[in-house]
Amino acid sequence: MLSICIPVFNYNVLGLVSTLLTQAQALPVEFEILVWEDGSKEEQKVENRKLVELDSRVHYVEWEKNRGRSIIRNRLAEAAQFPYLLFMDCDAALPDDDFLKRYAEYLTEPLKRQVICGGRIYPKRPEDAHLQLHWLYGTLKESQPVERRRLAPNSSFMTNNFLVSRDIFESIQFNEDLQGYGHEDTLFGWELQKQRIQIEHIGNPVIHAGLETSSEFLEKTTQGIGNLHRLHNLIGEQNSWINEIKLLRVFSRLQGWRVTGITYRLLHLLQKPIEKQLHSAKPSLLAFDLYKLYRFLDHDRR
Numbered sequence: 386m387l388s389i390c391i392p393v394f395n396y397n398v399l400g401l402v403s404t405l406l407t408q409a410q411a412l413p414v415e416f417e418i419l420v421w422e423d424g425s426k427e428e429q430k431v432e433n434r435k436l437v438e439l440d441s442r443v444h445y446v447e448w449e450k451n452r453g454r455s456i457i458r459n460r461l462a463e464a465a466q467f468p469y470l471l472f473m474d475c476d477a478a479l480p481d482d483d484f485l486k487r488y489a490e491y492l493t494e495p496l497k498r499q500v501i502c503g504g505r506i507y508p509k510r511p512e513d514a515h516l517q518l519h520w521l522y523g524t525l526k527e528s529q530p531v532e533r534r535r536l537a538p539n540s541s542f543m544t545n546n547f548l549v550s551r552d553i554f555e556s557i558q559f560n561e562d563l564q565g566y567g568h569e570d571t572l573f574g575w576e577l578q579k580q581r582i583q584i585e586h587i588g589n590p591v592i593h594a595g596l597e598t599s600s601e602f603l604e605k606t607t608q609g610i611g612n613l614h615r616l617h618n619l620i621g622e623q624n625s626w627i628n629e630i631k632l633l634r635v636f637s638r639l640q641g642w643r644v645t646g647i648t649y650r651l652l653h654l655l656q657k658p659i660e661k662q663l664h665s666a667k668p669s670l671l672a673f674d675l676y677k678l679y680r681f682l683d684h685d686r687r
Contacts, residue, residue, distance in 0.1 A: 386492060387416045388465035392457040393475040395425045396595060397432050401477060406440055408485040414492060418443045419461055424451030455559035455569045458544070462554050469496065470554055474545040476595025480506070487589045488548050498582060501548040502541070503589035504531060508596075514666035515598040521668060522602075523593055534586040540629045542574035542584055546591045553582055566605045568612040571630070575620060599664045606673075607680050614684040632677055636685075645682060652679035 389405060391398060402418055409416045420443065422430055436445045444464075448457070462470055469492050471485075484503075491501050507523045527543070534541040544559075557576045559569045577584060597605070610632075617633055628634055639645045652659075652675060659679075662672045 386414050386467045387412075387469050387471060387489070388467040389416065389418045389471045389473065390458070390461040390465060391418070391420045391473050391475055392423055392454065392461060393420055393425060393433065394423045394451065395429050396475040397429065398475050399432060399435060401473075401475070401479070402436055402443060403439060404479050405485065406443065408479070408482065409442075412485060412489050414489060415467065416442060417466060419464060420445050421457055421461055422447040423453070423457045424448055453561075454544070454566065455561045458569075459558050459561065462551065462558070465551065468551050469548065470551060471548050472544060472546070473591065474593075474595075476593065477545060477591035478594040480590065480592055484589060484591070487587070491548060491585075491587075496548070496550050497552060500542070500553065500577060500582060500584050502534070502538075502543065502584060502586050503546040503548075503591065504529070504534060504586065505543060505545055505593050506590045507593050511596060515600075515664075516596045517666055518599040518663055518668040518673065519597045519602040522670065522673060523596075525670065527593075528590075531586050531588040537629060538584040538586055539574040539578045540571075541586065542570055542577070544570040544573070545593070546589075553577075556580065562615070566608040566612075568609055568616055571613070572616055572619075599668065603660070603663065603676070606677060610677055610680040611684055614681060631674075632681055635678060636681060639682075645685070649679065649682040649686065652682065655679075 387409070389409070391402070398420060402420060405418055409418070420433065420436055422433060422445075425433070430447055433445065436443050446464075458472060461472075471488060488501065488503070505523075506528045507520060511517070511520055529541065557573060557580065560572050574584070613630070613632065628637070636645070639648055655675070656679060659672050659676050662669060663676060
């Protein structure tokens with residue numbers, strides 16, 4: 386009755402799937418594990434093809450072309466055969482042997498009107514200077530205790546680790562107009578709120594094992610900012626929940642003060658030193674906020 390859905394892009398998931406398989410076999414429920422490659426490199430697919438040797442309940446599919454985070458999640462849900470879907474990111478690692486057991490407690494009737502989010506934590510600080518920005522942002526901003534996530538349940542929703550019934554998912558799905566990386570979870574959380582579907586946050590995090598270099602992280606952030614701007618235009622400024630996003634609150638204030646133009650020009654002059662700082666061994670989250678604001682203003686000027 387549980388379909389574990391894992392979209393993959395250029396990541397070896399043999400360890401993750403093997404661990405999930407061991408935990409799932411210990412549960413008194415039917416299960417399957419769906420692993421879909423979203424246009425990964427050939428050398429990575431060679432390793433992940435070994436998944437088919439693990440168990441007949443592990444289903445492995447390859448897409449030659451990358452189609453994006455929203456589309457592949459929707460197609461995974463369509464292919465799943467069971468009524469409950471557990472979505473996980475491919476670069477997750479399980480913190481202990483009871484990860485699936487804790488989720489199994491929610492495979493009941495109440496799940497038809499709620500979504501369960503387990504959360505995310507990060508490993509200890511890496512020594513590599515190129516990984517500092519991703520680690521710092523993830524540790525301070527994304528790795529929130531369950532009590533804090535419950536204060537803003539919808540805006541704390543993340544796609545990396547959540548349990549949902551098929552009925553709820555099919556009524557919403559991920560918006561396929563959002564291309565590339567970022568903020569498909571923001572829109573999904575907003576749609577859940579619109580339909581008055583509760584998001585229950587629990588203490589069942591995965592470890593975000595796939596840290597990216599500062600260059601990779603900034604590139605994905607830029608893609609995400611583009612999606613956030615499209616989302617802002619789609620939802621509108623008057624939606625109370627969307628105003629919980631710090632970047633949009635700042636943008637709205639700048640608009641009200643009529644200083645978006647001068648702010649953009651100032652940040653344009655500061656972009657090179659800001660990017661240099663973010664690539665350093667001691668990046669600043671203030672510099673990261675300014676980087677994101679500049680990118681958002683740049684999209685808005687277009």
